[in-house]
Amino acid sequence: MKKFLSNLTTNQKLGGVALVLGIIALFAGNPYGGTSIKVNEKDLALSTVGNSDKVSVTDLADWIIKNKADFELIDLRSEEKFNEYTIPNAQCIPLAQLSSSELLRNQKIILFSDDDVASSQAWFILKSKKYKGVYILNGGLNNWKEKVLFPKAPVNGSKDELAQFENMKEVAKYFGGSAQSDSSVTDSKPEIKLPTSNTSNTKTTAPTGKKKKREGC
C-alpha cells in the first residue's frame, strides 16, 4: 500500500482526493438544504418586534424619487386592482403566485397590498423560504394614499411638523396626488381621484430580465 502511494504522482494523488470527495458527496445531501421549510421562530419574532422588517411609506417615496433601484417592489393585490392604481415601479405578483415567482433570494423585496395582512402572510412565506431581504410596506397602500398621495396638514402642528408637511406637499405632487391642507375635511376620501397609473407601471409579472442580467459574467 505504501509503495503504491509513493509511486503515484502529485496529480494522481489530487485526482484520488477528488474521487474520494466525490464519493462522499453521493451521501452528503443537498447543498440547498432541501425543499422542506425550517423556520427560526425567534429570529422571525425578533425582526417583527424590532420593526426592522418594515419600510415606511415616506422612506419608500423618498427612494422612488431618488431613483433607487436596489429593491423590488411587489404589489400583492389582484391584477385588476394593480391596473387601477399602484405605486410607481411596482410589479404585480398576487399572493397565490408568489411561490412560483421569479424573485431571487438575494434581492431586497418590499411587499405591499391594501393593508398589512396579505403582505405579512407573504413576508412569512418568503422568510420561511430563506429570502433574506424581505420587507413590508408599513400600512400598505392605504397608508401610502394617506401619507404620501394625500397628506393632511397637522392640526396645531409644531414648526417641525409644518416644515415636514411642506415637504410632503412636494412629494405628493411628484406622485400625482395633492396635499389636503384643510385638515377638517376628513371625509373627502371618496372624492379623491387617484392618479392614473398607466404611465408609471410599465412593469408586469413578466420577468423583464434586464435588471437581473446585470449580475454574472
Add this chain to the structure above:
Amino acid sequence: MNAPFFKFEYFNTDVSLIIAFAIGIAFGIALEKGGFGRATILASQFYFTNMRVLKVMFTAIVTAMLGLYFLSVIGFVDLSLVYLTQTNMLPMVVGGLVAGVGFVIGGYCPGTSMVAVATGKIDAVVYVAGMIFGIFVFGEMFPSIENFFNSGFMGTVTIPSYFNLSYGLVVFLVVLMALGAFAAAEWGEKKMAAKSGKVKA
C-alpha cells in the same frame, strides 16, 4: 460569518470593487502562469495536440464544485445567494457556436485575450479590437434580433433540478467525468507525441 460575504453585507459596494480588483489580478496571473496567454497553446487544444486547456478547466471546475458543494453542505456558503445565469436555450447554443468558432480562429477566449493584451501580444490587441467592434455591431443590430435573443427562456435551471437527480450524484458524476477526461488527455497526448515523433524521424 457566512458566505457570500457581499450578499451578507460584510462590506459595501466600494470595498467589493477593491476586492474584485485584487481577485482579477490574481486570476490574470493564474491564467498567464497556466500558459493561457498564448494563442498557440489555446488553439492546440482544438487539434488535440496539447490538452492543457481541458486539464486546467476541468481542474478548476472540480475544485470549485467540491469546494462550493461541501462548504454549503456544512452551512458556510448559502448557495441560494450565489447568482446563476438564466437560460435561453437556442440563443445560447448559437452564441456558444459563435464563441467556439471565434476561439479556434482567433486563438483566444475573451478572458484570455485580455491576459495576452497585458503581456503585449499584438494578435491579442487585434482580437480585443475585433471583440469591441463586434459588441458595437451587436448593440446596433439588437432591435432586429431582440425576439430571438429572448426566445427559449427557461429561467434558472440546474442539472440536478432539470434531470431530477440529487446534487451529490451530479457532483460525483462530474468528478468521474473529469478524472476520465484527465486520463484520456494524458493518453491522447502520448499518442500524438509518438505520432509526431515518427513524422519528424
